[in-house]
Amino acid sequence: MAHIPVLLNEVINDLLIRKGGVLVDGTLGGGGHSRALALHAEGPITIVGLDRDASAIKTAAENLKDLDAKIILKKSDYRNFESVLIDYGIKKVDAFLLDLGFSSNQMDGNDDGQGRGFSFQRAEPLLMTLxxxxxxxxxxxxxxxxxxxxxxxxxxxxxxxxxxxxxxxxxxxxxxxxxxxxxxxxxxxxxxxxxxxxxxxxxxxxxxxxxxxxxxNDELGALLETLPKMLEFLKPDGRISVISFHSLEDRIVKTFGKNNKTDLKILHKKPVIASAEEITSNPRSRSAKLRTFQKISS
Ligand SMILES: C[S@@+](CC[C@H](N)C(=O)[O-])C[C@H]1O[C@@H](n2cnc3c(N)ncnc32)[C@H](O)[C@@H]1O
CATH class of the missing domain: 1.10.150.170 (Putative methyltransferase TM0872, insert domain)
Structure with missing residues (x-):
């Protein structure tokens, strides 16, 4: 089943991007969030989409190709976003998005039906690499x-x-x-x-x-290391949204907000969670938590 982006409207509400703005989607997946954010932006934007999975990049490229946007897609860990921005001469970012973990496409296996061991119901090679x-x-x-x-x-x-x-x-x-x-x-x-x-x-x-x-995949290490770097690249009033799926990730995101209170406004006192309707139509959203931070303009 194709991946359905979680908390889509909530992310759109938090990350309204100005014309000419730059979105860094560090966990591009099939590009569902990026696409919606570009369509709701105030004008054409630049999307820098990163994923460790080359097949996700391929799916996203197809999904984003008709957008009126500058699109830069790279197979890369999001922890290396800085070098991608430097390569493209991008100095500051309006919005960062991380929608953590793995996608339904990865769970279901690649086009040839070959999975990577995320499923405990099928005999797949035990890789679990993103x-x-x-x-x-x-x-x-x-x-x-x-x-x-x-x-x-x-x-x-x-x-x-x-x-x-x-x-x-x-x-x-x-x-x-x-x-x-x-x-x-x-x-x-x-x-x-x-x-x-x-x-x-x-x-x-x-x-x-x-x-x-x-x-x-050193998932917690990547998150811990990258959030402070994102803050450095954020424009004044720029925002960082993170969707996490378990308490260990959410704790890191929450602590990042607390530790940077002088630079960041915390948009939601409590993390945003999926509505009952969304959980019914997309059970994957059951454990999703969205936190968004805005850089305080000095
Ligand atoms: C939940 S999916 C994202 C779905 C996407 N938001 C959409 O709307 O289609 C998470 C994606 O992030 C990627 N990913 C996870 N950790 C990553 C990392 N450290 N660097 C780059 N990509 C990562 C996974 O390979 C997966 O494709």
């Missing part, structure tokens, strides 16, 4: 579950999955790998399910998969 063509030596979930020691696996599952059964799960993974490599996502999800049992609506492997994905 990059669709990881290089030899890049960290993968397969490497972690087959090589890391039990304590380290337990630590990431506890800290990044907030999983209370982390100890049991790490032990089960290390036991299972003695029988042979754990090399697909279905096998890993079965090992976890056997270790903790099935209860409630949420799949028992959800939190462990989240932890592996966060670790493989």
């Amino acid at each position: 990059d669709d063509s990881p290089k030899d030596g890049d960290l993968t979930a397969r490497y972690i579950v087959n090589n890391w020691d039990e304590k380290n696996i337990e630590t990431i599952i506890r800290n990044y999955g907030e999983e209370k059964h982390s100890k049991k799960i790490a032990k089960a993974i290390v036991e299972a790998r003695k029988m042979g490599n754990i090399d697909n996502s279905l096998l890993l999800s079965e090992i976890i399910t056997r270790a903790v049992g099935r209860r409630g609506k949420i799949h028992p492997a959800t939190k462990s998969f989240q932890a592996l994905r966060i670790t493989v």
Whole structure:
């Protein structure tokens, strides 16, 4: 199923971009948010769209091609946005958007149906990289579950999955790998399910998969490192909007706002969440939280 942008109207309300303004969409995905922001802007704008996934860039290029906008798309981690701006002679930015995590397209697999291990219901290669063509030596979930020691696996599952059964799960993974490599996502999800049992609506492997994905892609590190850099590039009155999907990310975003109170106005006291209608039509929006900050003009 094609990715549906979450909290779209809420993002449009927060990021009204002036004619000639620059939007940096650090998590371009299929370009749904960028497209809507360009259509609602006060005139033609420049979109700098970044994604670690080349297939996302390809989808977005198609989706954005009819816009009256200057469009710069790059396969890049958003933590490197600065070098892209320098390459294109862009000194200041009107709006930054981060819509974190992975898209439904990545969950569903590429055009050829080949997934990357995000699904615990299909036997996919256990990569969990946001990059669709990881290089030899890049960290993968397969490497972690087959090589890391039990304590380290337990630590990431506890800290990044907030999983209370982390100890049991790490032990089960290390036991299972003695029988042979754990090399697909279905096998890993079965090992976890056997270790903790099935209860409630949420799949028992959800939190462990989240932890592996966060670790493989250094998702929290990227966010922590990049938010302060975005502030440096923001024009006076410019805005940063971040949509996060779990409490670890949201905590980083909230703390960034608190730590920069002298430079930033916090637009919403509480994060904006999806309406009941949006959650019904797009269950992915259930855990989305939007926070927006505006640079105080001095
Ligand atoms: C939730 S999707 C974005 C969807 C997009 N807003 C839309 O409307 O289609 C998140 C995207 O961000 C990308 N991504 C996540 N972390 C990234 C990072 N550190 N640098 C660049 N892209 C990243 C993922 O590859 C994925 O395509």
